[in-house]
Amino acid sequence: MNDSPILSYKRFKPSEAFDAIIIGSGLGSLTTAAMLSKEGKKVLVLEQHYQAGGYTQIFKRRGYEWDVGIHYVGETHRPYTFISKLFNYITNHQLKWSYMGEVYDKIYFGEELFELRAGKDNFIEQMKIYFPDLKDQQAIDQYVELVYAAARSAGSFIAEKALPSSAAFLMGNSLRKKALTYTQKSTLSVLKSLTNNPKLIGVLCGQYGDYGLPPAQSSFFMHAVLVKHYMNGGNFPIGGSSQVVETIAPVIAESGGKILTLAKVENIIIHKNKAVGVRMEDGVEINAPIIVSGAGVMNTYKSLLPSETQDKHQLITKSKQVKPSVSHVCLYTGFEQSTSDLELKKPNYWIYPEGKYDHDQLVADFNNNPENDLPVVYLSFPSAKDPDWDNRYPNKSTIDIITMAPYAWFAKWEDTRWKKRGNEYEEKKAYFSERLLNTMYQYLPQLKGKVDYHELSTPLSNRHFCNYAQGEIYGIDHTPKRFDQRFLKATSPIKNLFLTGQDIVTVGIGAALASGAVTASAILKKDLTKKIRNL
Numbered sequence: 001m002n003d004s005p006i007l008s009y010k011r012f013k014p015s016e017a018f019d020a021i022i023i024g025s026g027l028g029s030l031t032t033a034a035m036l037s038k039e040g041k042k043v044l045v046l047e048q049h050y051q052a053g054g055y056t057q058i059f060k061r062r063g064y065e066w067d068v069g070i071h072y073v074g075e076t077h078r079p080y081t082f083i084s085k086l087f088n089y090i091t092n093h094q095l096k097w098s099y100m101g102e103v104y105d106k107i108y109f110g111e112e113l114f115e116l117r118a119g120k121d122n123f124i125e126q127m128k129i130y131f132p133d134l135k136d137q138q139a140i141d142q143y144v145e146l147v148y149a150a151a152r153s154a155g156s157f158i159a160e161k162a163l164p165s166s167a168a169f170l171m172g173n174s175l176r177k178k179a180l181t182y183t184q185k186s187t188l189s190v191l192k193s194l195t196n197n198p199k200l201i202g203v204l205c206g207q208y209g210d211y212g213l214p215p216a217q218s219s220f221f222m223h224a225v226l227v228k229h230y231m232n233g234g235n236f237p238i239g240g241s242s243q244v245v246e247t248i249a250p251v252i253a254e255s256g257g258k259i260l261t262l263a264k265v266e267n268i269i270i271h272k273n274k275a276v277g278v279r280m281e282d283g284v285e286i287n288a289p290i291i292v293s294g295a296g297v298m299n300t301y302k303s304l305l306p307s308e309t310q311d312k313h314q315l316i317t318k319s320k321q322v323k324p325s326v327s328h329v330c331l332y333t334g335f336e337q338s339t340s341d342l343e344l345k346k347p348n349y350w351i352y353p354e355g356k357y358d359h360d361q362l363v364a365d366f367n368n369n370p371e372n373d374l375p376v377v378y379l380s381f382p383s384a385k386d387p388d389w390d391n392r393y394p395n396k397s398t399i400d401i402i403t404m405a406p407y408a409w410f411a412k413w414e415d416t417r418w419k420k421r422g423n424e425y426e427e428k429k430a431y432f433s434e435r436l437l438n439t440m441y442q443y444l445p446q447l448k449g450k451v452d453y454h455e456l457s458t459p460l461s462n463r464h465f466c467n468y469a470q471g472e473i474y475g476i477d478h479t480p481k482r483f484d485q486r487f488l489k490a491t492s493p494i495k496n497l498f499l500t501g502q503d504i505v506t507v508g509i510g511a512a513l514a515s516g517a518v519t520a521s522a523i524l525k526k527d528l529t530k531k532i533r534n535l
């Protein structure tokens with residue numbers, strides 16, 4: 001008998017009644033589900049993939065395990081932060097984190113290394129060692145102050161997203177006002193107002209891959225929220241990122257809820273502008289008084305609703321105001337030696353070509369010609385970050401190697417089947433795999449000849465497994481324009497239909513978590529975030 005609250009759709013009896021149905025099992029969905037469950041609601045989570053967790057999922061091959069969308073998370077080592085309290089609440093304190101140590105990110109331009117040190121003062125002090133010129137030092141101080149000010153404005157900006165339209169009409173402008181100062185400026189314009197040193201700008205934007213847009217295109221708000229999020233260091237889930245869903249699922253089960261895998265929702269059933277249920281891919285209809293979509297706002301508004309509803313609320317027109325974020329290729333590598341034997345450490349590497357500090361130029365050049373410099377190569381060392389790894393996988397190690405790659409380069413294979421996309425596709429994968437491996441060997445020469453297994457994911461992998469149409473890794477792109485879209489929120493113009501996940505707040509584990517709390521508050525019409533803050 002299978003007692004796990006995570007089960008295949010095939011084992012489900014549609015006659016069972018639920019208080020709410022949630023589409024998708026990403027962290028936003030899981031958080032909403034757990035919070036509703038804590039308030040006594042019986043929730044059904046429907047996930048199209050065979051693994052639950054959205055981008056927190058793991059996958060296994062040939063005796064190795066890899067995480068997909070968690071390399072590090074800020075704030076979980078500080079017990080009084082909202083993120084810590086909320087994770088503890090929705091997991092009954094079962095999700096544990098391991099701190100990455102003093103240095104969380106290492107930014108390389110060729111051989112030039114810039115380490116990001118945990119703690120505001122340490123961060124500033126270290127940057128000033130790299131940039132001793134007085135003007136640069138002043139710019140660094142001003143920059144950090146601005147980062148903190150912008151990050152402080154996020155609370156009320158996000159809170160507004162829980163309000164129904166009438167309340168948002170009355171209070172929205174004042175709740176958004178502070179944040180708008182930062183959301184509507186590009187990262188580059190803010191940095192240029194502080195310094196004209198391109199190297200300093202290049203270094204301070206060295207983590208831009210965490211939100212996917214180079215400085216001239218990204219909103220400074222996004223940049224600041226991200227930089228502040230990691231300013232006190234990074235953490236990794238002990239036991240790997242599968243622990244996210246494993247520790248939340250029992251809480252969802254406390255009120256009788258379930259998570260079904262291989263459960264693709266075809267569309268949301270609307271009756272007289274009210275969401276009343278979902279229709280599954282096999283035609284089965286499941287009804288519930290509340291429907292939540294954590295499947296991405298684009299998916300929800302463009303694919304899951306009937307055309308009359310789309311037209312009535314101009315949802316297609318609204319969706320055209322935003323665009324999908326970047327897509328990527330990731331080389332998942334496995335080694336038959338322990339992390340200590342291989343001398344792997346915890347900090348992530350962000351690798352840029354020597355002396356090229358203009359991230360926008362690098363991205364543009366690469367998008368024009370894939371044979372140009374890789375605009376960034378990111379190395380993450382999950383087996384070194386997880387203290388439980390050696391218990392689960394003795395004498396093995398893993399490294400993820402990532403770069404960006406436009407969906408267009410892979411689009412011609414979008415109608416082919418996973419693992420059966422043909423020789424040309426495999427050749428393209430081999431090309432990127434080799435370039436990524438060579439970059440890794442440059443920085444970690446001790447690994448040469450030691451890769452036991454590697455497999456490259458492409459934007460089509462994300463499309464297949466997470467149902468993002470263009471393989472986008474971060475949902476909707478984080479431009480200034482995105483942050484001006486009032487429709488990216490928990491409530492919708494359709495009665496009893498709610499949204500959650502990264503698209504209604506921003507990319508990131510912390511943000512997806514917060515989105516879940518915002519959505520649960522909107523559904524129950526009470527501020528659950530206050531309850532969490534007071535824990």
Ligand SMILES: Cc1cc2nc3c(=O)[nH]c(=O)nc-3n(C[C@H](O)[C@H](O)[C@H](O)COP(=O)(O)OP(=O)(O)OC[C@H]3O[C@@H](n4cnc5c(N)ncnc54)[C@H](O)[C@@H]3O)c2cc1C
Pocket residue numbers: 023024025026027028029046047048049053054055056068069070071072073263264265266294295296299465466467473474475500501502503506507508509510512
């Ligand atoms: C490569 C990568 C690295 C990342 N690294 C980090 C990191 O180090 N730190 C960090 O904080 N963040 C990181 N992120 C971002 C973070 O993982 C995401 O922002 C977050 O997990 C998104 O959560 P979500 O709730 O929006 O849902 P998602 O995780 O996007 O999940 C949505 C789910 O909905 C399902 N779905 C879609 N359509 C349907 C349908 N019709 N029926 C049923 N189910 C459906 C999908 O299959 C998917 O499981 C990373 C992301 C990626 C991709």
